[in-house]
Amino acid sequence: MRRIDCAVLALVLGATGTISCRKAAEKTSTEVVAVRRATVPADPADAAWKDAPAFPAPLILQDMVEPRLLTASTAEVRVRAITDGARVAFRLEWKDGTPNDKQAPATFTDACAVQLPGAPDQKDVPAPQMGEKGKAVEITYWRASWQAVVDGRGDTIKDLHPNAAPDHYPYEAASLAKGGEPQREMEQRYSPARSLGNHMAGPRAKPVEDLMSEGPGTLSPGPSNDSNGKGTRLATGWAVVISRRLPQGLVPGGRSQVAFAVWEGDHGEVGARKMRTGWVPILMEGKL
Amino acid sequence: MARVFNWQLGREMSYWYPESRPKKQFAAVFDINKCIACQTCTLACKTTWTSGKGQEYMLWNNVETKPYGYYPLAWDVKLLQELGAQTWDGGPYPGQTLFESARAGERVLGWRPQEIDYAHPNMGEDDCAGRVDKGCSLAIPHMNWFFYMARICNHCTYPACLASCPRGSIYKRPEDGIVLVDQGRCRGYQECVKACPYKKVFFNPLTGTSEKCIACFPKMEQGLVPQCFVNCIGKIRMAGYISKPEDARPENPIDYLVHIRKIAKPLFPQFGLEPNVYYIPPIHAPVSFSHMLFGPGVEHAIKEYRDAPNDPDLAGLLGLFGSSETVVAKWKRQGDWVSGYGEDGAEVVKVPLREPVHVRAGLDPAHGVVRTNCP
């Protein structure tokens, strides 16, 4: 039926009509609807996404707490969601003409995040800006630089700067057996963030991180570590799947709130300098 | 923003957190006039702390030639331009600090060096302030000038790095005032890199966290001076702890040089961080340039320093620089000898006020050879 409508429209409107027709074909919703399926897709290119309605979430500046973002970048993120009753997967798609998947001095990576209230009582939601004391939010965060590592980029300076010529690392001295425990220990000593198990520090097996927060500046590792994700580059932007277990208190058929954030690395966005949404209602479909 | 007192400015100023001074404050005095830019300090730090992956470009300690040397590129002139011209003729500083001139949405006035800005640590090395025409080099005093400036983190009393971190990942140790980035907590936002005017926090691209000079705290905790101090060939450095001006003790070498004799000056005090590395200004550079770098009182410092040969106490204390790996907590001159004492009061070093000089004849008659002046 839809195809016939399209054909008619195309005849009437010509080429522009075809574009409107394709847009018209995309189901949208006025809230995030996590459609119920037997499994949650792991890939943004999975065909299952076609049937999930897109929620176009307008993004606003994080200009409430310092450091603020004062000039807007990404205007909108289109969100789809699928749940299998235990987990929920979000597919975030946004326009970004400049892929940034490296981190370096003054170089920031593209990223996105999904935030859900962590409290069992889904009606009394925390403040949308990173939660509040005693009312935590749970966040799953994806970044392009981690995706690049998961997709095979190495973990050395030469992987970031192919022409770099580091002359010597002490733990690569001939006296230390390659790959042995003493060598590993010595390498760790020159990498305090890794020694301390800082999640930022890698090397990484997943492109996402589970976090929780009770207000700006309080981001910490999340209560569980079972989220996953995958981001791929589209011709004009990013498509990222973030999948996680349902937060405590949110059950199939239930409702809650969800918020999103997008960081445009090219625009120097990092941490609090980001484009974000407020809370958006979300419905978890109950029945298959 | 809170109101805090900055004695270097002689006035109260705005800061992100209320005043909370440590029990002791790590501090150092560097004698610019003795530095030969051998970079031994740079390498001492590099091999000790920053030989890891992602640290390749980092120099927690660097030595640059002034006026045209910078690491990272243009670190100071860029910020001075951002801040705009300020005047300060002594007395309370009437101008704006970096906290007071923060732009909308920011906690501190700062800027971000690009990766390429770190790629030329020797930029401007040995470049002097003007053209050296034929014959210039023979004229004494030289018509043009340059000097070497060794730089580490200033372990500021009001650190801009700490103020700028939105998640409180940077802390100032209450026991010794050393400023550290918590490597377990940092999330690599690089706000500190942007905010530190001295550009002494560095982003590690492989761990995704920011790292900085730690004042070799494992050594300081044992009463030993940091690596870049003990390895200094020119013996330009003295490490210790500084008191507030009203609590200055003459037997404390840092207090004596900074507060009592006022010959060692903070670097860019007008920024408002109350930095704790103090410099004896270069005696051959124009005072106007040193005034921009070190604030008011440079003329006095130079005059006193020049007069040191006639000033046994000052000459004696300058002779203690770089003389011991133990932190000299107290010093005393007795006649022609100067002693340094550790924190436990035990004498750790004793040096003569004047090194004995031996002049040998140019010709060695026993061997029939001409002596060269190599040591």
Ligand code: SF4
């Ligand atoms: S010099 Fe820079 S890094 Fe060091 S304490 Fe001061 S602001 Fe922080």
Ligand code: SF4
């Ligand atoms: S004090 Fe220690 S950590 Fe800091 S620059 Fe010197 S050697 Fe490096």
